[in-house]
Amino acid sequence: MVTGAVHLWQPILLCPEILNIFYLDFNRELLKWRVEIFGYVVMPEHFHSLLYSEMGENIRNFIHGFRRSVSGRAKKIIQSANTDFQKYCLARGADTALFFERTAGKSEFRFWKEKPRAFAIKNEEDFYRKLNYIHNNP
Numbered sequence: 001m002v003t004g005a006v007h008l009w010q011p012i013l014l015c016p017e018i019l020n021i022f023y024l025d026f027n028r029e030l031l032k033w034r035v036e037i038f039g040y041v042v043m044p045e046h047f048h049s050l051l052y053s054e055m056g057e058n059i060r061n062f063i064h065g066f067r068r069s070v071s072g073r074a075k076k077i078i079q080s081a082n083t084d085f086q087k088y089c090l091a092r093g094a095d096t097a098l099f100f101e102r103t104a105g106k107s108e109f110r111f112w113k114e115k116p117r118a119f120a121i122k123n124e125e126d127f128y129r130k131l132n133y134i135h136n137n138p
Helices: 016-033 056-080 083-091 124-135
Strands: 002-005 036-042 046-052 100-103 106-109
Touching: 002 056, 016 036, 016 056, 036 124, 046 056, 046 124, 056 106
Parallel strands: none
Antiparallel strands: 002 046, 036 046, 100 106
């Protein structure tokens, strides 16, 4: 199971433009790396997914490619966003300005909270416990 969270737990995945690139990039990277998905849930500020690949390296590559692509495309949307987009996001609790951090005098864009958390599936019981967890998330 892989869990990923948005920087500062901003509920930016409530904004349709961002959610759309999330789904497009997620599906593209699944196909690219031949990763199967058994279940997932996307919430306003994080996601959970239950993934499988015969080659574990493919899951790592999938996660890296997905996060990188979403981050790059989200940055373009947020930087070029008009005030309606920003107001829409802000009304849902997502302040797009918080994705830009000042570090050593430079502005740095950060979409994802640190590295995603990955949990190995130990057995069939563990698989169904994690799948039920995903399906029962609000």
